[in-house]
Amino acid sequence: MVSQVMSGGLFGVQCRTVRVECDVSNGLPVFEMVGKLSNEVREAAKRVRVAFRNEDIILPPKRITINLAPADEPKEGTGYDLAIALGLLKALDLLPQDCLEECFVAGELALDGSVCRIRGVLPMVIKARECGMRTCILPYENLKEAEAVGEVNILGVRTLGEIIAVLRGEKVLSSEGEQTAESRSDDTVYPDFSDIHGQEGLKRAMTIAAAGFHNLLMIGPPGAGKTMAAKRLPGILPPIGKEESLEVSAVYSAAGLLDNGHCLIRKRPFVAPHHTATVHSLAGGGRVPSPGLISRAHKGVLFLDEAVHFNAQTLEVLRQPMEDKKIRIDRSTGGCEFPADFMLLAAINPCPCGNFPDPNLCRCTDEQVKKYLAKLSGPLLDRIDICVEMNRLKSSDLNGHKSGDGGMDSASMRELVLKAREKQKERFKALKIDFNAQMGSKDIEEMIVLDEKERKFMEKAYERMHLSIRSYHKILRVARTIADIEGAENIGLMHLQEALCYRSIEERYWK
Numbered sequence: 001m002v003s004q005v006m007s008g009g010l011f012g013v014q015c016r017t018v019r020v021e022c023d024v025s026n027g028l029p030v031f032e033m034v035g036k037l038s039n040e041v042r043e044a045a046k047r048v049r050v051a052f053r054n055e056d057i058i059l060p061p062k063r064i065t066i067n068l069a070p071a072d073e074p075k076e077g078t079g080y081d082l083a084i085a086l087g088l089l090k091a092l093d094l095l096p097q098d099c100l101e102e103c104f105v106a107g108e109l110a111l112d113g114s115v116c117r118i119r120g121v122l123p124m125v126i127k128a129r130e131c132g133m134r135t136c137i138l139p140y141e142n143l144k145e146a147e148a149v150g151e152v153n154i155l156g157v158r159t160l161g162e163i164i165a166v167l168r169g170e171k172v173l174s175s176e177g178e179q180t181a182e183s184r185s186d187d188t189v190y191p192d193f194s195d196i197h198g199q200e201g202l203k204r205a206m207t208i209a210a211a212g213f214h215n216l217l218m219i220g221p222p223g224a225g226k227t228m229a230a231k232r233l234p235g236i237l238p239p240i241g242k243e244e245s246l247e248v249s250a251v252y253s254a255a256g257l258l259d260n261g262h263c264l265i266r267k268r269p270f271v272a273p274h275h276t277a278t279v280h281s282l283a284g285g286g287r288v289p290s291p292g293l294i295s296r297a298h299k300g301v302l303f304l305d306e307a308v309h310f311n312a313q314t315l316e317v318l319r320q321p322m323e324d325k326k327i328r329i330d331r332s333t334g335g336c337e338f339p340a341d342f343m344l345l346a347a348i349n350p351c352p353c354g355n356f357p358d359p360n361l362c363r364c365t366d367e368q369v370k371k372y373l374a375k376l377s378g379p380l381l382d383r384i385d386i387c388v389e390m391n392r393l394k395s396s397d398l399n400g401h402k403s404g405d406g407g408m409d410s411a412s413m414r415e416l417v418l419k420a421r422e423k424q425k426e427r428f429k430a431l432k433i434d435f436n437a438q439m440g441s442k443d444i445e446e447m448i449v450l451d452e453k454e455r456k457f458m459e460k461a462y463e464r465m466h467l468s469i470r471s472y473h474k475i476l477r478v479a480r481t482i483a484d485i486e487g488a489e490n491i492g493l494m495h496l497q498e499a500l501c502y503r504s505i506e507e508r509y510w511k
């Protein structure tokens with residue numbers, strides 16, 4: 001007798017469906033598993049056998065063949081155990097024949113018959129819904145995460161015995177804890193920008209970066225407040241959309257980082273790897289590839305503090321995702337891709353001693369400064385839209401300031417960000433992009449039309465500053481965001497001048 005159960009495996013942050021076919025026939029008593037399986041999938045035979053025994057189910061002395069189809073795609077991980085066990089019970093006629101119709105099953109079995117949590121449940125349920133499945137049988141520990149998808153009935157099971165009883169109609173799983181993903185609100189309180197005194201230029205640049213999702217580089221001496229400012233950025237980022245939230249949550253699900261308390265990621269991630277981070281931890285990987293830190297910053301911010309201290313190889317990893325918005329992991333059993341569409345925020349000192357270009361304080365030679373800054377040159381610098389210089393704070397900025405006297409605060413910055421967000425929503429409603437920073441050359445040509453005066457100004461700047469086309473487009477993108485913040489329909493001279501100013505800081509240090 002042959003049975004079929006629908007299951008699936010993780011491929012990047014996508015789920016691929018796998019049909020678990022079980023055949024029980026007369027012949028030598030063997031338990032055979034086929035279908036391009038890795039070792040841990042093959043070991044399911046042992047886990048299922050022992051789990052059965054501990055649930056008092058005796059396997060008859062027959063020939064058992066399990067095929068995981070399609071047979072030409074590699075299968076990895078331990079998530080097929082439960083589907084194999086249930087398929088086998090069905091093939092042995094120990095479950096009602098109609099019980100697993102339109103049903104998706106995944107979960108790992110422990111030897112005592114308990115069902116253990118697995119990675120990537122969120123993309124699995126999304127896939128199951130796509131395939132028209134009505135029910136998903138999943139580990140109880142993944143229940144909240146699975147329920148966040150909606151429109152599919154989820155059975156969260158603790159043990160093999162429990163789901164057998166449910167499928168035989170001997171037991172009903174009560175859905176407890178009605179507080180689902182939808183009803184949870186984000187109550188994180190971020191520190192406020194008003195704590196930072198005397199850096200209004202930086203706050204302006206941060207507002208623009210957050211509004212248009214532009215990559216931002218901060219250059220300044222130690223103690224100027226670079227790290228402080230970075231920590232305050234999440235508090236002014238535009239809210240995350242529903243689709244974006246599902247995408248980000250799928251990444252965290254695939255990394256096994258969604259626990260039952262956090263069923264969906266409801267705010268933009270802020271990921272700050274240490275400069276000792278390895279290529280592997282940033283890019284992701286492993287036997288069953290798990291997303292790295294770069295992907296965990298998807299739709300959020302990747303903050304590189306002391307960016308020049310990262311080693312060159314590590315920084316090189318960023319090149320591809322910053323271009324393609326995704327990162328590819330190549331492995332012997334076939335590659336996979338993780339999304340990596342993030343805003344880069346980087347901070348550096350201007351020279352080894354930190355005081356360049358102040359001639360009275362900086363003790364570095366020209367050669368040393370050049371070599372130091374060169375660590376950040378090339379592709380990474382190419383992708384920075386806004387470069388902002390921070391000055392050493394004057395003593396008047398440090399003293400005499402009572403709270404509430406810190407210039408722009410987070411609330412007023414957030415207000416500008418939201419205003420620009422609305423403008424962009426309207427502009428990009430027919431496109432697949434959300435922010436000005438994501439406009440390609442074609443989008444820029446179609447959507448950014450300068451008036452005569454502005455066009456002449458940019459032509460002059462193009463000649464005078466020897467701009468590349470790439471830099472020229474960068475200036476237009478940033479100028480567009482500045483105009484959006486101010487609610488202006490057309491880009492004006494002021495907007496272009498400010499955008500050009502962020503550009504010229506970069507020229508000053510690196511040219």
Ligand SMILES: [Zn+2]
Nearest residue numbers: 351353362364
């Ligand atoms: Zn120096």
